[in-house]
Amino acid sequence: GENVEQHPSTLSVQEGDSAVIKCTYSDSASNYFPWYKQELGKRPQLIIDIRSNVGEKKDQRIAVTLNKTAKHFSLHITETQPEDSAVYFCAAKRDSWGKFQFGAGTQVVVTP
Amino acid sequence: GAGVSQSPRYKVAKRGQDVALRCDPISGHVSLFWYQQALGQGPEFLTYFQNEAQLDKSGLPSDRFFAERPEGSVSTLKIQRTQQEDSAVYLCASSPNTGELFFGEGSRLTVL
Numbered sequence: 668g669e670n671v672e673q674h675p676s677t678l679s680v681q682e683g684d685s686a687v688i689k690c691t692y693s694d695s696a697s698n699y700f701p702w703y704k705q706e707l708g709k710r711p712q713l714i715i716d717i718r719s720n721v722g723e724k725k726d727q728r729i730a731v732t733l734n735k736t737a738k739h740f741s742l743h744i745t746e747t748q749p750e751d752s753a754v755y756f757c758a759a760k761r762d763s764w765g766k767f768q769f770g771a772g773t774q775v776v777v778t779p
Numbered sequence: 780g781a782g783v784s785q786s787p788r789y790k791v792a793k794r795g796q797d798v799a800l801r802c803d804p805i806s807g808h809v810s811l812f813w814y815q816q817a818l819g820q821g822p823e824f825l826t827y828f829q830n831e832a833q834l835d836k837s838g839l840p841s842d843r844f845f846a847e848r849p850e851g852s853v854s855t856l857k858i859q860r861t862q863q864e865d866s867a868v869y870l871c872a873s874s875p876n877t878g879e880l881f882f883g884e885g886s887r888l889t890v891l
Contacts, residue, residue: 673821701878701879701880703880703882710870710884710885711870711880712882713879716878716879756821760878766824766827767812767822768824769821769822769823772819
């Protein structure tokens with residue numbers, strides 16, 4: 668079945684620096700790749716997503732890149748701020764109706 | 780309501796008790812998912828409904844776990860004869876046919 672691996676498990680960055688989180692997936696039929704942010708005690712919330720017909724997508728300080736050949740995708744956060752501190756999860760899904768498989772998460776800590 | 784609503788938010792059960800967790804999805808969302816999230820881990824898929832049909836229950840850990848969505852809206856996850864390893868946050872999410880998941884706040888189950 669689908670397996671999603673996420674690295675690193677923890678990431679500490681200085682405010683203003685960039686953060687990069689990488690995920691790999693096993694199911695080559697996956698075609699939708701969202702990223703969720705979960706603050707402590709809160710629900711996961713979608714921050715950006717990408718579909719397999721696109722290689723890169725940007726939204727202000729966050730961007731996601733997808734390499735379908737290598738089956739990996741990455742989240743990039745530029746000019747990090749303390750409010751970016753949270754756990755970030757990547758996920759992969761096969762089709763419009765299938766289940767989402769999540770990575771184990773990355774704890775991002777942005778220090779002032 | 781404006782979002783996915785789950786109840787109870789917190790549940791403490793003695794080992795062996797049965798529990799029922801409720802999820803009210805966003806109105807009109809066809810798909811509904813249940814995930815189990817252990818401390819410091821990513822959400823693990825339990826089961827998935829499309830309207831009232833349970834299309835995938837491959838993630839349910841044992842036959843003590845049962846989920847239903849009889850009218851294609853509200854869903855209940857039932858855990859019989861709870862064990863300590865069932866302690867986790869149970870997340871419900873609903874989705875329109877765009878693919879994006881909208882999560883509830885979760886139900887935190889502690890089994891003593």
